[in-house]
Amino acid sequence: MYYFALAPKNFKKIFFVLRDFSDKRGCTLAEYYIATYSHLIPESVEIWEYSESLSVFNIYDIIHID
Numbered sequence: 001m002y003y004f005a006l007a008p009k010n011f012k013k014i015f016f017v018l019r020d021f022s023d024k025r026g027c028t029l030a031e032y033y034i035a036t037y038s039h040l041i042p043e044s045v046e047i048w049e050y051s052e053s054l055s056v057f058n059i060y061d062i063i064h065i066d
Contacts, residue, residue: 001037019051043062
């Protein structure tokens with residue numbers, strides 16, 4: 001996420017994740033990352049999750065609370 005903070009403000013910043021569901025945690029890798037590290041994700045970053053088996057994208061909205 002540090003590299004995203006350094007990128008120019010006019011660039012579109014996309015963090016692309018391949019979908020991987022954890023039975024142990026009951027969520028996907030992207031969902032876990034957002035829940036655990038949301039404080040490190042800059043507001044301008046979009047998180048896209050792609051499921052190869054379903055050929056589907058999920059785009060997550062990150063809500064920052066100050």
